[in-house]
Amino acid sequence: MILAAAMDRDALRGADDVIVRLRRGDPDALTAMISRYQHRLYRYFLRLVREPAAADDLFQQTWLRVMEKIGRYDAQRNFESWLFSVAHNLAIDFWRTRHEISLDEGGDSGAAPGAGLRAGDPDALERLLDFERGAQLAASMHQLPAIHREVLTLRFEEDMKLEDIAEVAGIPLSTVKSRLRRALEGLRAAMGGRLSGRRRQ
Amino acid sequence: MSEHESMQALFALAAAGVLDAGEQRRLDEHARRCPECRRQLEIWSAYAEGLRQLPQPAVPAQLVERTRARVWQERAAAAGRRWDEWMLGILALFAWTVGLTFWFVLRIFTGGALVVMGANLVRFGTYSAVSTALVWLTAAVAALALGRRRRELRRSL
Numbered sequence: 001m002i003l004a005a006a007m008d009r010d011a012l013r014g015a016d017d018v019i020v021r022l023r024r025g026d027p028d029a030l031t032a033m034i035s036r037y038q039h040r041l042y043r044y045f046l047r048l049v050r051e052p053a054a055a056d057d058l059f060q061q062t063w064l065r066v067m068e069k070i071g072r073y074d075a076q077r078n079f080e081s082w083l084f085s086v087a088h089n090l091a092i093d094f095w096r097t098r099h100e101i102s103l104d105e106g107g108d109s110g111a112a113p114g115a116g117l118r119a120g121d122p123d124a125l126e127r128l129l130d131f132e133r134g135a136q137l138a139a140s141m142h143q144l145p146a147i148h149r150e151v152l153t154l155r156f157e158e159d160m161k162l163e164d165i166a167e168v169a170g171i172p173l174s175t176v177k178s179r180l181r182r183a184l185e186g187l188r189a190a191m192g193g194r195l196s197g198r199r200r201q
Numbered sequence: 202m203s204e205h206e207s208m209q210a211l212f213a214l215a216a217a218g219v220l221d222a223g224e225q226r227r228l229d230e231h232a233r234r235c236p237e238c239r240r241q242l243e244i245w246s247a248y249a250e251g252l253r254q255l256p257q258p259a260v261p262a263q264l265v266e267r268t269r270a271r272v273w274q275e276r277a278a279a280a281g282r283r284w285d286e287w288m289l290g291i292l293a294l295f296a297w298t299v300g301l302t303f304w305f306v307l308r309i310f311t312g313g314a315l316v317v318m319g320a321n322l323v324r325f326g327t328y329s330a331v332s333t334a335l336v337w338l339t340a341a342v343a344a345l346a347l348g349r350r351r352r353e354l355r356r357s358l
Contacts, residue, residue: 039260042264046258152252155219180213
C-alpha cells in the first residue's frame with residue numbers, strides 16, 4: 001500500500017514535470033502527452049460525435065487548444081479534468097457548427113428514451129457479460145442524447161468522480177447526478193426494449 | 202411513497218457508485234430484506250459492468266504523429282504572424298522617427314524654405330501630408346505582401 005502510494009506520487013510528479021515542459025513548448029513533452037491520452041480522448045470524442053473522421057479532427061484540435069491555453073492552466077487543477085473540459089467545449093462547438101442539437105440541450109428535462117419500459121429480465125445479467133452484449137450495449141448507448149453518452153463515458157470508461165465530471169461539463173454536481181441517473185435509465189430502457197422484442201420471437 | 206418505491210430511484214446511482222454514505226446504507230439495509238430489490242441491483246450492476254467493458258475503438262493510424270505535426274505547423278504559422286506584426290510596428294516607428302529627423306535636417310539645410318511647384322515642402326503641414334501619403338502607400342504594399350504570404354501559409358497547412 002505504501003509502495004503504491006509512493007508510486008502514485010512519483011507518477012504525479014512525472015505528470016507535473018511533463019506539464020512544465022509542455023508549457024515551455026517542449027516537442028517531446030507534447031508527444032508524451034498526446035500518446036498518453038490518445039486512447040481515452042479519442043474514445044471520448046467517438047462516443048460523443050459517433051463519426052471517426054470528426055473524432056480524429058476534434059482530437060487534433062484539442063491539442064492545438066491545449067498548446068494555446070497551457071500557459072493559463074492552473075497547476076492546482078486536475079490536468080485530466082482540464083483536458084476533458086477543453087475537449088467538451090470543442091465538442092459543443094462541433095455540434096453548433098453542424099447546426100444540430102447542442103450538447104447541452106435536450107435529454108435532461110424530458111423523459112429518457114423508452115422510459116416506462118422495465119428491463120427486469122433475470123437473464124440479462126448473464127447475457128450482459130459476453131462480448132455480443134457489450135456491442136449491443138454500445139449500440140444502445142448510441143441512441144442516447146449526447147449529454148447522456150458523455151456522462152456515461154466519463155463515469156464508467158474514464159472512471160471520473162462526480163466532481164470531475166461537473167468540472168468537465170461545466171454543470172452543478174446535482175445535475176451530473178440526475179443526468180447520470182437518466183442516462184442509465186435510458187440505456188436500460190433501450191436495452192430492455194430490444195430484449196423484450198427478442199423474447200417475442 | 203413506500204420505502205420499497207423510494208429505493209427504485211437509487212438503483213441506477215448505486216450501480217454508478219455515486220450514492221452518498223447515507224443513501225448507500227439505506228439501500229443496503231432495504232436490499233437485505235427485499236429479494237426484488239436485490240435482483241434489481243444485480244441487473245443494474247451488470248449494466249455498470251457492461252459499460253466498463255464496452256468494446257474499445259481503435260485509434261486511427263498515426264494519430265499521434267499527425268496531431269504533433271499539425272500542432273507544430275500551426276505554432277510556426279502563429280509565430281510567423283506575431284513576427285510580422287512586430288516587424289510592422291517597428292517599421293512604422295522607424296519610419297516616423299526617420300521622417301521627423303529628416304524634417305529637422307531639411308529645415309536646417311534649406312533655411313526653412315524649399316518651394317516645389319508653389320508649395321513649401323519644409324512647412325510642417327505640407328511635409329506631414331506628403332510624408333503621411335508616402336507612409337500609407339508603403340503600408341498598403343506591405344499589407345498586400347503579408348496577406349499573400351498568409352494565404353499561402355494557410356493553404357500549406
